[in-house]
Amino acid sequence: MKCGVIGTGNMGGILLETFIDSNTYQEKELFINNRTIEKAYNYQRKYPNIHVLEDISKLIAKVDIVYLCVKPHEMIPIMRSISNSLSKNFILISITSSVAVEDMEKLLDCQVARFIPSITNRARAGVSLVTFGENMSNSTRSMLLRKWERFSKPTVIEEKNVRIGSDIVSCGPAFFGFLAKKYIDEIKENTDLTEEEAMKLMENMFIGFGSLLKKNYYSLDELINKVCVAGGITGEGINTINEETPLLFKRLIETTHGKFKKDKHRIEEALGDKE
Known part of the structure; x- marks a missing residue:
């Protein structure tokens, strides 16, 4: 299975390294993109067999699954830009807590999930938090859980508890x-x-x-x-x-939940905007 990672900043980069070190994905199966593209090329210098694609649409065309590892306010514009390119079997995963799977399903017809990693996963330890979309098949859920178990303890969490x-x-x-x-x-x-x-x-x-x-x-x-x-x-x-x-x-x-509410409000505003 070919996997894309859009956003190779702090957490996206850690996730990329974890995928490779845990053999969740082989280097040759990974396709990456970053807004500052030189950051993506830096990872390619470390892992020569991964692929860097400067155009997100070209990355989407190459992969079966993509992890969206960008800032909350960038999520909705990117989803809108690729929505017409995704088949119903495509898998899109957000790692941002403030973007609910329900938000993703308003824009996308593909299979979606939210996967919140921890830096402890870099040591193939700790918990990851998971919420699956309604359109995701049981076989896809099982496949993803098996992959995430290679480096974490994936734990399904309800939306009301995702922030804490x-x-x-x-x-x-x-x-x-x-x-x-x-x-x-x-x-x-x-x-x-x-x-x-x-x-x-x-x-x-x-x-x-x-x-x-x-x-x-x-x-x-x-x-x-x-x-x-x-x-x-x-x-x-x-x-x-x-x-x-x-x-x-x-x-x-109070502080983390306050910031979460602000991020959620920005997501709601973005969802309300016309394309």
């Missing part, structure tokens, strides 16, 4: 990475540990933390209770975190 699911799965690594980096910054300023030493300890702590969860040794609650000895330092530290961050995650959810 994306916060956890897709944004979560950056959120918790940022918190870890802020902690390291304070360690550097307030202790004798160097930034490099703190970074190494933190990275290995995260690796071990993930292994504990992966091997089902503890749930999150069990892990906290195991480390928090009554009257101990960890408990005092957790009390401080609890006192200093009572609104942090509430505000985080």
